[in-house]
Structures are given as structure tokens and as C-alpha cells.
Amino acid sequence: MKRLFLLICIIPIICGISSGQKTTVVPETQNDVRQWVGQHFAKGKIPPFSFVYGGRSSNDFIKNWQFSAEKIKTTEPDSEVNIFTYSDKSSGLTIKCTVSSFSDFPAVEWVLNFTNTSGKNSPTIEKLAVIDHSFTSDENGTFILHHAKGSNAERSDFQPIDDKMQAGKNIYMTPSHGRSSDNTAFPFFNIEMPGKQGIMVAVGWTGKWYADVLQTGEKSVSLKSGMEKMQLKLYPKEEIRTPKICLLFWKGNDRMIGHNQFRRFILAHHTRKINGQFAEYPLSGSFDYGDPAPCGEYECLTEEFAVALVKRYQQFRILPEVFWLDAGWYTGCGGDKEKGGWWQNVGNWSVERERFPNGLKPVADAVHSTGSKFMVWFEPERVRPETQIDKDYPEWLIKLPKNENFLFNLGNKEARIWMTNRISDLIKSEGIDYYRQDFNFDPMPYWEANDKPGRIGISEIRHIEGLYAFWDSLLVRFPKLLIDNCASGGRRIDLEMTSRSAPLWRTDYQYGEPNGYQCHTFGLNFYLPIHGTAIYKTDRYTFRSGLGATAVLNWEVTGKNGESIPAIQKKIQEYKNLRPYFYGDYYPLTQSSTRDNAWLAYQLNRPEQKDGIIIVFRRGDCNSESIMTKLHGLDENATYELFYEDYGVTVKKTGRELMAELNLTIPQKPASLLISYKITD
Template sequence: MGIVARDRYWLLESGSTAFALGLDDTGVLIQTWYGPRLPRFEDYPAALRGPIFAMEYTMQQTHQDLATGEAGASDERSIDAFSDSGLRGFVLRFEAAAVEGDTLRLTLRDEGHGAIVVLTYRVLEAFGLISRSVSVRNAGSAALHLTRLFSGTFYLPQSYEFTLNHLDGRWGDEFRMQREPFIHGVIQRESRRMTTSHGGVPYFAVERSAPGLGAGEENGALWFGSLDWSGNWKLLAERTRDGRSIVHLGINDHDFVYDLKAGEEFAAPDLFFGYTEGGFGAMSRSWHDFVRERHAPRRNFVPPVVYNSWYATLFDVNVEGQSALADKAAAMGVEMFVIDDGWFKGRFHDRAGLGDWSPDPSKFPQGLKPLADMVHARGMKFGVWIEPEMVNPDSDLYRAHEDWIIHFPGRERTLGRNQSMLNIGRADVQDHLIDIFDRLLSGTAIDFIKWDMNRNISEPGWPSHDRDQREIWVRYVEGLYRIWGELRRRHPNVIWENCSGGGGRVDLGMMAITEQSWASDNTLPPARLDIQEGYTQLFPAATMAAWVTDEHKDAFPLDLRFHVSMAGALGVGGNLLEWTADELETARQHVAAYKGIRPLVVAGDLYRLVSPRSGAFSALMYVAKDKSEAVLFAYRLLPSRPLRNPLIRLAGLDENALYRIVDSGRVLVGAQGSNPSGYPGTSTRSTGGSDGALSGKAWAQIGLRLDLGDLDSTIVRIKRV
């Protein structure tokens, strides 16, 4: 594994992934292989230009690693620009290569522009992934204007038909899993909203389309990747006229120009990619390990049990009300108490106050410290909600700095949720936000920040910018990273939660600067199971904030609501002042149970056993890395006629070790001594042989059946004996 460089050819191997590039005799960099590892270096294809067919040019079918559209190639390009000299496009030729440990750098040059392009590949061997990044430096004398720079272009094996898997959605319905066959032409998925958006994630997973060759949860070939970016993005799945399948992913070129004066450089965000023959489950576990162990700001983070007061109080926030809620939360076993919107100056409704980040004196006459001290005295940590990127017109900040608002001169400034967007691409705005939140965090013992972002961009103008205003799409996100990064540096012990009206900005870029993300404002159990299944395609459960709320509480039992949320980073958001004594006691028991299984949920390997998209029943499990124990979550949601719950075949256990079910009276097992009918209500509650243990292989082959009725759920612990 690693990088092999030989005869102007470079092979990168990481886990089951192989990626190879080489030079033809004119110095064109050609991508020769992306897929499974082959036995020998000599097995990988040579770096050859494509054949000439009829009226097509040779570059048409040449797999340029950075597709330029050179010499008549008419497929999608990876890179494009124009210069003040009048020159357009790129013609790139090899200049140099360097291998340093797990990193390969390939330098290309465009003589006409005087531009230097550097492709950097890194092998992430522990996770079976490879990263790719691209930078462009203007080494010429004329200004260069980038109009497209994708982070990755991938040529899939020829002669196959492919299906694209991606995540779609909208507010309240995020992370919807979608499948689309490649068509002749281009499938385009994108965001133009300044965030990655509720409408999708910059991610692809490609499987073969032929019957029997597609990917399942634990089997089948997948080519997959995701972009390390939190702004506009574009994914193109291209099927060419000659039958080749190509995937492009990077910053969206919609309304995009980036100016490079002489000597300046622009770096596109990293793109991480891989290949597996273990289906979606193996892909997800690779992403999860990568995020938890390498990419996250705090390795192997264990999320606290959070209580958030938003749904209980809305804007009616004061010391007395929050203290009463904190008392209930502490008795329940909550570890982090978070006061949401409404605590700052002038914030009595959503039409005023955003931008003025100091405690409202009528609500908190002595500031937040007395409340923070009270929360800490009850054994919990203390957190607050903020929305730094937004400002209400009715605020001191707006009145003082109207020029800081993103807008088109001469056009009406559209409000969204009664708020405007600050242009955090500006260095002075960044400095202001860093200063004001640094003072907030320094003046009060705040342990947790929920950073929200509740509207999409409109009128994306920057009138005072001394370059092309369309740079705003990139500079805004770079500003976001700078603000968040500097606050993290100054306050390293603060835990940060990413929220954007739910899951509107969940991506690898945010995973690198936050401990957890709010997946959706939709907390209804049926919808939430679908959302959580989509979320965990890429992102680990430790990062997935999941609350128990009062939404349609009469329709869904409290046990069910807890069991759904306990499959992620557990939080509670109901109005505890209205919960009965029995409900509070039930909640206390669930919080205690969650703490017992939390190490498995946040650090174990996820196996999705029965998809919630398949019907009334769904199940998943987390298995310890050493396979010593596991926890099974099972749900039966849809009211229906009496039905036989399906067999659940456990996965991820050591085939040769023995495992026993513990702490559950809901299990019906198809082994010696078990109930032969498998129908609820007739169980002998047997769990295997005479000692109740079965081998890991038996659990996978024979499985178990659960005694669940409608709107019912359970958590089953499994331990090696």
C-alpha cells in the first residue's frame, strides 16, 4: 500500500482503493485507473491518449486527470479561465513530481497563461481513502480569472452501466437517499445557496447498474467521494456519446469568478474518495472512522447528553424560567444545558436583536453568569445559541454598519426570516465577530455553542470589493472558517454544534470545525429514522445531534422517541415543566441507559440491518471495535394489520465467538428451544442453546425475531461470552 512512482507513472493504493496516473510522451497527465487494487504494478493500464473516431480529436477520449477541453475535447471540463491577455482555457503539461511519505505532488504548467497547477494526492491508508486537491498560481504577468476549478474528475471503468447514489432533500426532509442511472448527457446536482444546503450534500456513491452487480448494504462495488467544503458545490455525473462514465465534483461554477493577479494562488477544497466491494456499509464505516479519528477537531469525541430550551420557551427567556428547566434536566441526568434563541439584547421576537450579542438587561440584569453558575452547580455544563452570520434591520449593528450587508446596489434587500446576511467575506466583519464572541466566551463560563444559520443568500453582491464581486461565494466560506477557527483556537475547551435551519450545512468542511451537527428540525420518529439513515451514509452517529421533543407527542410513545434519538448524540428538547412525574422518570431511565451504551453508539461500527425505507420495521446495530459487545436498535412504526416481524440477522460479530442477549425480554430466536411460530405473544423468550449463547455466525445466519407491536421499539444489548 502507499505510493509507487516508476517511469513517469504513479500508483496510489489505500485499503481496497487503487488510483493510478501516468504521462504520455507529450507530458499530458492521464488518469489510468480508479477502482479495485490489482495484484501487480504491471497490471495497471498504460497512460495512453484515447483513439480517434470519425470527426473526433484524440483528446476527446483521453482521460486527462484535470480535464481542460484542450484540442476539441467537448466533455465537461475540470478547469477553465480567461486572462487579461485575451487567452482562454488551459493547455497543461507536466513539469515536476514529488513523493513525500503518503503525499504525491504533480506540477503542471500552462505556458500561455504562465500558470502553475499543482495536484496533491494523499493516501489515508487507515481509512481506505485518498484525498485530492488542486491549486492554481498565476506565474504570468496578466491577471488570470478562474471560472471553474473542480476538485476531482473521476473516470469509471469502461463498458459498464452505472447508477449514481446521492443525498437529496429540503428543509425538514434532509438526507433523502436517491438513486439515478447515468443518462447520456449529464446529471447535475448542486447548491447555489452559499451553504451546502438542505437540498443535498457534495457526495457521490456510484454502483454498477446490471442485475446482480449493484451494491447492497454489505456487498457490491462502490466508487465514492465527498468534498471538504461548506459552500456552493456542483456534482456532474456524465455519460458521454462514446459510452464513458465520468464524475466531476467541486466548487460550483455558477456565478463564479476568482481573480488571480500576478503571483497569487487559489486552492480548491480537498476531495476525499475511495472504492470498496463491501457495499454501503463498508463505505459508511470508512467515512465514520475517518471523521472520528482524523478529520474531526476533537478525536473520538463523546457527545454529552444535551437539554435545549427552545421548544419549551421560544423567545420567552429569563433566569427564572431557565432555572426551573435546568432543575428538571439535572434530575433527568442531562450533562449539558443549552439556552437557545431569545437571550440577547432586544430579542423578544424574530424581528429584532440579531447582531447585538450581549445579554438582554430586562431578562438577565446581571448577565448570563448567574444562570451559568446555577447550571454548573447542578452538575451540568452550560451552552448558548448564536447566529453570527445574520442581522436584523432592527438592531444596533445594522444601523451602524448597513454596508456590511450582502446586497446589490439599487436593488431591494430581500429579507429572509426577517433577517439579512452579513458579508463575512470581509475581513472587518470577521474581526468584529471574532472580537464580540471572544468577549462573550471570556466573560461567562460557556462550555457549548450552538451556531445556527437560518436563511439562504439573496442579492449576492459586494459593492465595495476591489475585484470581481462573484468571489463572494468562496470568500464568504473562507471567512466562516477563519472566524470559527480563531474562536476555537482561543477557546479550545468549548464544544461547538453546527446548525443551519436543521441540516442545511452538514458536510466534511463543517465536520472539521465542529463536534456535532443538528441533522434536521424534523423530530418525528418516522421521518427522523429516514433522515438518520441518510446522514450516517457519511457522518458518524457521534456527530448527529438527535433530540426527544414534544412534536406530535400524543401520536408517538416517549419510549419510541427516546430510542430513535439514542441512536445518535442524545438530546432532549421537550417542555420539561409540562412532563408528568412518570414521563420524567421514564426519561431519567433512558438517559441512564444511553450513557451505558454511548461508547458503542459513538465509537462502534454501524451496521444498518433493515432500512426504514423498506416498510414498517427497521433495525440497526453498533458493534464494538474489538467485537466484544454490540447494541441493537429496532423499531416498528407504521400501524398495520397484525404482521410477523422480520428476522433480524445480526452483522459485524466475530463468527467464531459466542454471544448472548442481555437485558431484553423482547427477543424471539429461531434456535433450540425457541418459539417456532415467531408471533408476538407466544414466545418462550429463549435466546439460543442451553446457555442462551450462539456463535456470531449463527446470529448472522439464523437471526432473531423481536416481539414488537405498532409504534413500538426496543434496544437489545449483545455481549461476547
């Protein structure tokens, strides 16, 4: 059966929702997407977004607003950009919708910008839904919403959820707080429809988004999504932008067709490029992590010890691609200080000179002399009492009563520019190659407290606009910069952040616990090809539990309790051999499970290279020695050579046989199995 794919990406801003949008069939080709855009963004048509303006639904009046269309130039390969403008002459409100479509994917993206061009406050804008649309399937049947849990430093982080829908009942998703993948929801999901088709969805808003999915009938489903809380007037000449949504329409026998097309789309159009080429995120290595109490993080690291560690990694020929300096390098930190904790000194963005008398540059120079890169941790959005920023620029901080975490207001343009310049100066002066940004508290109460009457949501909008502008400025100033996106682990993963960064440390769940790491890989791989975690040991089970397109080596190299040097050398090379497969197509081979008595297995297939790998885990309390599964995405007429890496055994089977059944056996527990395969001549 010929498989047809379609991707639509949209950019929304919403706090409530209005209905009334037309129902359309799921498009099937790139040309169908362009026609869909032309039909819905047109003069006299209701667009696929809605809002309430001055108490009236946009569906009642937007067809009568002035409409214009303009094609603009773009530097993005394989894309076409148009701006559709809706203007209300009487009130001065203008909505610009920037729409991108693609020649390599049946895809479209758009972002809305609302501007008050008048000299007085606008009427109230609320219940703004950038996607407010219904889609029909080809036949009656079951609708299934495949989604996932967010991150809460638990084994169940990113756990897949499969909900069968019922006509007339909705499923509402939103993160528990103001970070986009915090705990209760993950902003990527798949609406599987009857008729072997569906819609991949991704939200791009690094705050409190929502998505409301409703099965409206036996053959139809509606989707509304955007920013959860917004009810505001725009001041004269004021402009706001909206969140982003991505929809990928797919057709085929397996819903993983949609997931894998989405993964490919992310790599092509929402992954960092350097000089127009795909930027591979690194295999990182920490400095000696975990000094004795009262030291925490890197509060006791010194220039001399850091340089010595770099030389030690070089001596043992176990160099990472990036040396990673985490929290504790800045002024005020130190295990011998009363308030020397790393968290107590965020807001002091200068180098601690007692331990680094020459700054971080000598460490960077030592790193660069080995051919590796240097990455440094920052948390610019959090400021603690009595730090430099608190003393010098208190007007840039949003504070709550009885709370010693202050929010640095990136929505304040002056503050954002200062922070951009400060971080840029440190990147230049200290020889920093890659930038790691953390964010360890919930911003939502601060945004809500800072909103003025009649301006609900403006602080969230301005902060997130400022965050994107801050990162975009860094990426322009430093064209070879990579950004590691951290927020207490993986609590700010969404489409906008994925476009600019990658989560190299995807969760703060128990450091080194392998079964949890397996779960996180299993869940995130449905949507994102690039994410990472730490590898603490060289045994096969632990090592394979931490595999991904990027990883962090947290191995002890200074004492007798560490892993052996030959074992580390072997695993580094093995990781580099396996990493390319994680950019391939992903197929789960078992059900997801957080239990210790389960099997977990997945396949990474590269059809263009005609090869792939299978990674299998039998956990410690699992009594069964084997399971039956089947592979996916193979050429049924080809012969494949399977190599069992742990046993040195080669088996040949046809693609048809492998896609019918495959027995996986692991006699020991806990233990793992790695099988590589390729088409033979």
C-alpha cells in the same frame, strides 16, 4: 475473502468541467494510493483536475508548466503531506496542491490554491474541476449510485436514493440553494461498481457544490465535482482556495464495507479532537422550552428562572452534560416588546440586560457548579434592520431589495476579524463552553448580487473561506471548544463542516415526530457517525427514535404534564449506555421508508468489542407482526448471546445463523424492539 479498502480525499473548485483525464483502475492498498498520487501529480503528467484558462483547456498546456514537489511537516497523526506546485511563468498563475496521505487508511486528500503572482489581472479561470477522472471496474455489470436527499425540514430529509446507472447517461447532483446539504442533494455518496468494488465520495464545500457522475462505458465511470458557479479573473497577487472532495475506494461483497470504512475515516481524521483525543459530543438539555405566547424560543427566559431550572435538574438528578441556551438571549428580544422576536434582533450580539442584568455569567456559573457545560446559540451571518451591526457597520453587509435579511460578509477580512473578536469576547465574559451557530436563509442570491462583472463566484469563495477562518480562529483561541453546526437544521453538512463541528440538531422537521426521526437516523448513518436530534418523551418508541451519537433532551420539568422523574433518570442512563454503539459499524436491516405502514430496523456492530445492538421499529399502520432479516459483520464461527432488552429474554445463536436469517417480532404497534448482543466465551 480478504477485504481491501481505499480512501481518497480531494479538494475541488469547479463551476464547469472539462474532459480528457486518463482512466485508471481502482487502487486496492495504501501503497497503491501513494503510487496513484506519484503517477498523477508529477512532472509532465496531466493531474486529476482540469480547468479552462484564457479559453484553453488545461489538458493542453499544464504538462508544460513548471512543476515542483515538497514534503512538509504535519501535526496530524498517521498522515503525510506534500505540496505539488504548477506554475505558468508567462501569466504568473500558480496552483498549489496540498496532498495528504495516511498510514492508517488507504487515503489521500488535497486542496488547490490558485494565486496570481503577476502585476496584472489574470486571464479568466473557469470550468475548474478538481476531480476530473475516470475509473474502470474489473468486469462488466451494473453501476449503482447510492446517494441521499438533503434537508428541507421534511420526513424525507436524508432519504437514501439508489439509482442504477446507464452507459452514456449522467446523474448530476447539487443543493437547491447556497447551503451545502439543502434539500435536493447531500454531499456524500457511494458509486457501486461491478466486480464488488466502489468509490465513496464526499464534497467539502459549504456552498453550492455539484457532482456529475457519468457511466462512460460497460466497465468505466467518470466523476467531476466542485463549486458550481465560477468564472473569474484573479487580481494581481490575489489567491483563492477550492472546495474539498473525499473519495474512498472499497472492495468487498457488500457496499456497506465502503460506508463503514468511511465512517471510521471520518472519526479518525475529520472529527474534532481536544488535546489529540476524540471529543465526544454531548447529551444536551434545554432550559424550559416553549413559554406561553407571545414568547418564542428563549425570549422570556430570565437569569433567575434559568438558574432555578439548573438547580431543578440537579435536584432531580437528571443533569444533562450540556445546558443549551438557544435564540432570544440578546439585546432587543422579549415577549413584551413590539419587535422582540428572536429573529428580529440577530445583529445585536450583546446580552439582553432587562432579563439578564448580570449577563449570562451567573447562569454559566450555576451550570458549571453542577459539572455540566454551557452552550449558547448565535447566528452571526444574518443581520436584521436597525440592529447594532446594521447601524454601526452597514458596509459589512450585503443587502437585497425588499429583503430584511442582510448577509454579514465574512469574506470581508475586517468584518470577519471584528466578528471573531466579538464572539470570542462573549465566550470569555459569559462563561460559554460550547458554541452553536445557526444560519437560517439562503446566501446564494447575496453572493450573486455582490459579484462584479468578470468575477462570478468570488463572493461565495471569499465568504466560505471566511467562515472556515472564523471557526478555525475560535477553535485555536478556545482549545476545548465544541461547535454545533446548525442551518435551519441540517442544511450545511459537508466534509469541511464535519471536520470542525457536528450537527446536534440535524433537521427542523416537526419537533418530536418519531417516524421522521427514525428516517433521519437511518439515512445519515450511512455516512456520518455523529449527528443528533431531540428526545421529547420517555416511552420506548419515541425515545429510541431520537437516539444517536449525540442528543437533546427536551423534557418538561416544571409542570404536571411532563415525564416522570424516575423515567427521565432511567432514559438518561440508558442513552449513555447506548451512545458508544453509534460510533460502530452501521448496517440497515430493512429498506428505508417514510411510510407509516412500514418496518424500519438497523444494526450497530462493534467488531473490536465483539458486541452490538439492533434497533427495530414497527410503525402504527403496519399490519405485519414480524419480518425476516439478517445481521452483518459478525464472526460466523462465534456464538452470540442476544438479549431482548424489553422482555429480559436471552437467546444464543452462531454468527453463521444470524447472518443467514433473523426473525424480528413486535406484537404491538407502534412499538420498538432493542436487542443487544455479544460473543460468549
